[in-house]
Amino acid sequence: MTVLRFIVVDGLDGCGKNTHAHRIAELLSSRGNVVTLVSHPSQRRMGRLSKRALEGSGPCARLFATVFYTADVIVSVIRMRRQREGTVIFVRYLLGAAYLPTALASHGYAMFRRLLPFPDLALFIDIEPSVALKRIEARDSAREMFENIGELERRRAIAVRLTAADHWVRVDNTEDGDRAFREVERVLASRGML
Secondary structure, three states, rough: OOOOOEEEEEEOOOOHOOOOHHHHHHHHHHOOOOOEEEEEEOOHHHHHHHHHHHHOOHHHHHHHHHHHHHHHHHHHHEEEEEEEOEEEEOOOOOHHHHHOOOOHHHHHHHHHHHHHHOOOOOEEEEEEEHHHHHHHOOOOOOOOOOOOOHHHHHHHHHHHHHHHOOOOEEEEEEOOOHHHHHHHHHHHHOOOOO
């Protein structure tokens, strides 16, 4: 019998999503698992358009970022459904809804939650917004529209609310070091994924 496992690593910009996802992929691969890792926005056309819009500003850029991001995620889900076995890891997925206008975030999340498959493991990598901003500022890349302290605080509050009402596992990554990943490993083991 073949099994396809689906893991999501989500959270604020600068929280360590990609780092955790890559470490999970390496850990699972070292144990003989076939792993596919997709980070959204991806390098596909819709992902590149979403990324470009995120580096803009204003309501049009925000709308385009949302539309292209959603299309990018849907393409990933379609591709994932063609796989028969292994582990698929998505970086950024349902919590993209936290970046919708505040009044729409809960509705957007509920809609995406009904339409898209929920992962076998949903990790919310949580972080204090001020720490996230310091990590973002240390990067050598263009800033995105949500990468300022006010937006990070607003988006975190929404993400905390959205994940509290569902089957998310919260991992605090505010402190540098291996403590957060040891918690991720413990969760993977408890779910029979190691």
